[in-house]
Amino acid sequence: MRIWLDGRLQDMESARVSVFDHGLTVGDGIFETLKAVDGRPFALTRHLDRLTRSACGLGLPDPDHDEIRRACTAVLEANPMPLGRLRITYTGGHGPLGSDRGDRGPTLVVALGETTRRPDRTAVITVPWTRNERSALAGLKTTSYAENVVALARAHQHGASEALFGNTVGQLCEGTGSNVFVVLDGQIHTPPVASGCLAGITRALAVEWTGAKEADLPLDVLERAEEVFLTSTLRDVQAVHRVDGRELPGAPGPVTAKAMRIFDERSGEDLDP
Numbered sequence: 001m002r003i004w005l006d007g008r009l010q011d012m013e014s015a016r017v018s019v020f021d022h023g024l025t026v027g028d029g030i031f032e033t034l035k036a037v038d039g040r041p042f043a044l045t046r047h048l049d050r051l052t053r054s055a056c057g058l059g060l061p062d063p064d065h066d067e068i069r070r071a072c073t074a075v076l077e078a079n080p081m082p083l084g085r086l087r088i089t090y091t092g093g094h095g096p097l098g099s100d101r102g103d104r105g106p107t108l109v110v111a112l113g114e115t116t117r118r119p120d121r122t123a124v125i126t127v128p129w130t131r132n133e134r135s136a137l138a139g140l141k142t143t144s145y146a147e148n149v150v151a152l153a154r155a156h157q158h159g160a161s162e163a164l165f166g167n168t169v170g171q172l173c174e175g176t177g178s179n180v181f182v183v184l185d186g187q188i189h190t191p192p193v194a195s196g197c198l199a200g201i202t203r204a205l206a207v208e209w210t211g212a213k214e215a216d217l218p219l220d221v222l223e224r225a226e227e228v229f230l231t232s233t234l235r236d237v238q239a240v241h242r243v244d245g246r247e248l249p250g251a252p253g254p255v256t257a258k259a260m261r262i263f264d265e266r267s268g269e270d271l272d273p
Helices: 044-058 065-078 146-157 201-210 219-223 254-269
Strands: 002-005 008-011 029-037 083-091 107-114 121-131 162-167 172-175 179-184 187-190 227-232 236-243
Touching (some): 002 065, 008 065, 044 201, 121 227, 187 201, 201 236, 201 254, 227 254, 236 254
Parallel strands (some): 121 162
Antiparallel strands (some): 179 187, 179 227
């Protein structure tokens, strides 16, 4: 496996990032995960635009899109596979052990791992911890991911693949690495970005392609929704058949099944929508 680091391809075994990199010491970094189909990244332009927004939110220099495109192409060509997880990581670079940044410039890593298509349905749980919609990191895809690690481990302990958060005012927000949609009276709804959720790339496409409505939703909407589904880069649109102890028989339901079909068709027609 070959990765991109310090402006060139390197072997995974020999590539090294400084132990003083701010992405490691204080989580001062951002990232994007893309689906790569037969060596071609999906929605790369949207992901790069969001990477820049996240960089701006953290006060990092604007990422060089041309360099990242070259890096993605090089990594994909060096590691052929039918379905891959392409990760772009961009950090504050070498810095002191405190919160102040150094002056050596950012670190860019592009790496690829093989993956498989997700199941059509899954189980989720809710967790007692909250997303802070007023946080300085709200809506940014940062490497400060520890609370997601803890919540996802809780989900796995309960036989689920994802954990869902409410926010500080009791509204439904998002999953550890996904956005959540619910069906009420046949209409698809999803929390707005103001809830503190990440502006997911797949979320945005699902909203555009299905006509889903953004709405403030109480966390207990999960107890009465007719259907629930998740979206993310590697899940695409995935039905939920269980939320905590509540079963949703027949998942994917008709609305979710239609959303899955629309997403498959539209994403297959254009790899950079």
